[in-house]
Amino acid sequence: xxxxxxxxxxxxxxxxxxxxxxxxxxxxxxxxxxxxxxxxxxxxxxxxxxxxxxxxxxxxxxxxxxxxxxxxxxxxxxxxxxxxxxxxxxxxxxxxxxxxxxxxxxxxxxxxx
Amino acid sequence: xxxxxxxxxxxxxxxxxxxxxxxxxxxxxxxxxxxxxxxxxxxxxxxxxxxxxxxxxxxxxxxxxxxxxxxxxxxxxxxxxxxxxxxxxxxxxxxxxxxxxxxxxxxxxxxxxxxxxxxxxxxxxxxxxxxxxxxxxxxxxxxxxxxxxxxxxxxxxxxxxxxxxxxxxxxxxxxxxxxxxxxxxxxxxxxxxxxxxxxxxxxxxxxxxxxxxxxxxxxxxxxxxxxxxxxxxxxxxxxxxxxxxxxxxxxxxxxxxxxxxxxxxxxxxxxxxxxxxxxxxxxxxxxxxxxxxxxxxxxxxxxxxxxxxxxxxxxxxxxxxxxxxxxxxxxxxxxxxxxxxxxxxxxxxxxxxxxxxxxxxxxxxxxxxxxxxxxxxxxxxxxxxxxxxxxxxxxxxxxxxxxxxxxxxxxxxxxxxxxxxxxxxxxxxxxxxxxxxxxxxxxxxxxxxxxxxxxxxxxxxxxxxxxxxxxxxxxxxxxxxxxxxxxxxxxx
Numbered sequence: 001x002x003x004x005x006x007x008x009x010x011x012x013x014x015x016x017x018x019x020x021x022x023x024x025x026x027x028x029x030x031x032x033x034x035x036x037x038x039x040x041x042x043x044x045x046x047x048x049x050x051x052x053x054x055x056x057x058x059x060x061x062x063x064x065x066x067x068x069x070x071x072x073x074x075x076x077x078x079x080x081x082x083x084x085x086x087x088x089x090x091x092x093x094x095x096x097x098x099x100x101x102x103x104x105x106x107x108x109x110x111x112x113x
Numbered sequence: 114x115x116x117x118x119x120x121x122x123x124x125x126x127x128x129x130x131x132x133x134x135x136x137x138x139x140x141x142x143x144x145x146x147x148x149x150x151x152x153x154x155x156x157x158x159x160x161x162x163x164x165x166x167x168x169x170x171x172x173x174x175x176x177x178x179x180x181x182x183x184x185x186x187x188x189x190x191x192x193x194x195x196x197x198x199x200x201x202x203x204x205x206x207x208x209x210x211x212x213x214x215x216x217x218x219x220x221x222x223x224x225x226x227x228x229x230x231x232x233x234x235x236x237x238x239x240x241x242x243x244x245x246x247x248x249x250x251x252x253x254x255x256x257x258x259x260x261x262x263x264x265x266x267x268x269x270x271x272x273x274x275x276x277x278x279x280x281x282x283x284x285x286x287x288x289x290x291x292x293x294x295x296x297x298x299x300x301x302x303x304x305x306x307x308x309x310x311x312x313x314x315x316x317x318x319x320x321x322x323x324x325x326x327x328x329x330x331x332x333x334x335x336x337x338x339x340x341x342x343x344x345x346x347x348x349x350x351x352x353x354x355x356x357x358x359x360x361x362x363x364x365x366x367x368x369x370x371x372x373x374x375x376x377x378x379x380x381x382x383x384x385x386x387x388x389x390x391x392x393x394x395x396x397x398x399x400x401x402x403x404x405x406x407x408x409x410x411x412x413x414x415x416x417x418x419x420x421x422x423x424x425x426x427x428x429x430x431x432x433x434x435x436x437x438x439x440x441x442x443x444x445x446x447x448x449x450x451x452x453x454x455x456x457x458x459x460x461x462x463x464x465x466x467x468x469x470x471x472x473x474x475x476x477x478x479x480x481x482x483x484x485x486x487x488x489x490x491x492x493x494x495x496x497x498x499x500x501x502x503x504x505x506x507x508x509x510x511x512x513x514x515x516x517x518x519x520x521x522x523x524x525x526x527x528x529x530x531x532x533x534x535x536x537x538x539x540x541x542x543x544x545x546x547x548x549x550x551x552x553x554x555x556x557x558x559x560x561x562x563x564x565x566x567x568x569x570x571x572x573x574x575x576x577x578x579x580x581x582x583x584x585x586x587x588x589x590x591x592x593x594x595x596x597x598x599x600x601x602x603x604x605x
Contacts, residue, residue, distance in 0.1 A: 083282075086253075
């Protein structure tokens with residue numbers, strides 16, 4: 001199971017890297033989204049995968065999974081959600097102001113304006 | 114257990130929330146100033162408590178360490194929190210006349226406070242995942258501060274800044290996940306204990322290097338500094354001062370903490386790598402500082418040099434060098450803030466940041482010129498200013514460990530730093546005044562006051578070193594003996 005997850009995470013990271021290397025801002029943002037998905041899945045996998053158990057059912061539960069990675073993922077998801085939405089709004093505003101979403105044209109010149 | 118540890122984080126957070134309810138800008142200013150005065154008071158109290166009673170910890174919601182989130186104030190954190198509050202206060206005063214109504218209306222002061230929440234939080238936390246959260250708080254507010262105002266250059270550079278930081282945040286989460294799977298804990302003291310138990314196998318060294326990449330991206334270490342010069346260039350002067358003085362230093366602090374507390378068993382590999390990156394940063398930074406003719410760019414490249422010097426000192430891993438690193442870190446935060454404020458004034462009165470089109474400012478602005486001169490020689494490390502003591506200790510450290518190449522690079526960089534900053538002084542202040550220079554006005558002098566205060570603090574640190582050194586060596590003692598930290602956190 002862990003091996004399978006590792007492959008899935010690897011595919012996510014590959015796609016994220018590919019998308020982030022493209023020129024369009026929108027693709028780059030989707031790339032960052034995939035990157036954070038990969039990172040979240042990685043936390044889950046690193047806590048160890050178990051079937052048929054819940055995080056906590058009292059002290060006498062027969063089996064339970066590590067609840068900590070789930071708490072971490074929750075935090076990380078909220079943060080990446082916030083950053084992504086901010087990033088999207090910023091990209092739209094930049095497009096309105098500068099009239100392009102091509103990173104090649106957003107380089108700036110000697111005068112920096 | 115001491116609740117005081119939490120106040121440097123809580124106070125700016127509450128202030129930020131309160132500020133959002135006031136539409137009146139004058140009220141916002143008064144509340145911000147009051148908040149920072151109280152904040153400085155609290156940080157001084159925290160510092161003296163740590164000085165007399167040793168490390169202070171706070172287990173959030175009474176969850177015992179290592180299960181809950183622990184906040185830890187050791188000497189290094191307390192000193193940095195105090196420095197942060199003082200710098201932020203000065204930058205805030207400077208903002209009053211420079212930032213402009215357009216930015217003030219869009220909650221500049223509230224976001225400013227949130228930025229301080231993130232920085233103080235990063236200094237005070239004792240939990241590696243919590244460190245990530247405070248990094249995000251800090252970054253989110255820095256995204257807003259950087260783009261606030263919405264000029265073309267700001268929008269363009271913020272996109273790149275966010276992209277770099279999103280990638281480094283993802284890498285941070287990934288690294289924490291790896292670390293968690295190996296040691297099964299997130300409390301820094303507990304991590305350190307467990308790494309000692311398993312004697313740092315290869316996988317921990319890999320994680321240490323990953324952390325170096327994550328924090329190095331924040332600290333702008335060569336080769337991860339490429340984003341810094343351009344995005345900082347886009348920021349308005351007060352924001353630039355805040356970023357230049359605080360944000361990169363949080364990265365440096367994190368490297369300091371992780372490399373002295375957790376990953377110190379395989380120093381032959383990790384610390385040598387850190388040292389080489391430090392030296393490379395000094396060299397590349399010097400090349401940038403000497404090459405540019407833009408005042409902002411010159412000072413921005415000086416950030417990279419300073420980061421290199423501090424990281425190199427950390428990598429030496431001796432008492433003397435660590436003393437030097439801490440002292441230099443504090444010095445650099447203060448003097449960089451002062452320099453960015455002064456450069457901001459220069460750009461404002463000359464109407465350009467290009468040195469070739471600037472000259473003769475000293476005729477109308479003698480106070481500005483001489484303040485800049487003192488700040489410049491402090492940056493280069495001329496006694497009796499604060500830069501000298503730190504560099505002296507670092508150089509002493511390199512000689513003790515017989516790292517003569519390091520001695521050469523650190524001393525040589527000082528000379529070139531002096532050159533780069535004197536280039537600003539000679540070209541900007543000397544010569545025949547240009548017609549485009551604005552005449553002195555009251556607002557220029559109110560802008561000067563915070564910068565003078567910061568330069569005066571640098572002078573006080575330099576002259577009153579005898580009084581400050583016990584605090585620094587107490588910080589070093591905790592850093593060099595991780596057991597002190599571990600005992601204070603886990604065995605209370």
